[in-house]
Amino acid sequence: MADSNTHVKQLTHLSKAQNAALGAVLNALKGLPLEDAQEVLDHAIGQLAGDELTPMFARGIAGPLGKLDHELKTKVDEVTFHRFRRSCALLKLDTSARIRDAIYVLEWQKPYRQMVAERMLHEDEHSQGLQALVGHVQAPEFGGRGR
Numbered sequence: 001m002a003d004s005n006t007h008v009k010q011l012t013h014l015s016k017a018q019n020a021a022l023g024a025v026l027n028a029l030k031g032l033p034l035e036d037a038q039e040v041l042d043h044a045i046g047q048l049a050g051d052e053l054t055p056m057f058a059r060g061i062a063g064p065l066g067k068l069d070h071e072l073k074t075k076v077d078e079v080t081f082h083r084f085r086r087s088c089a090l091l092k093l094d095t096s097a098r099i100r101d102a103i104y105v106l107e108w109q110k111p112y113r114q115m116v117a118e119r120m121l122h123e124d125e126h127s128q129g130l131q132a133l134v135g136h137v138q139a140p141e142f143g144g145r146g147r
Helices: 016-029 033-050 080-093 095-108 111-135
Strands: none
Touching: 016 033, 033 111, 080 095
């Protein structure tokens, strides 16, 4: 009976257990299109990471310039990947938030988090201005006479 497992070249920088896990993962992903395999790996990494770094925002939340529902992806080398993950952990940010900030700095010259803070400050100033014009309105259920 032929072995259905694909022979995987042993990587010298990985332990025996890591090489075995790599072989099992590659066998499990065998036959999947590249994009599907990448999606499976992304979900697996997310499951392994747990709640260590929770994303700043869920998909589809409104940002200062509209809904955040367009995805950008790229590939980097292993050394850069590990340095980036380490710096994200030191800053207590998830990778998505850090990449989002970098993109916003490139396009708008300020990080996304700063744009969100500025928008919140603007909305607060706007509501305070309205309150100054209209006056404080208290609802009857909160002890006020209402208007």
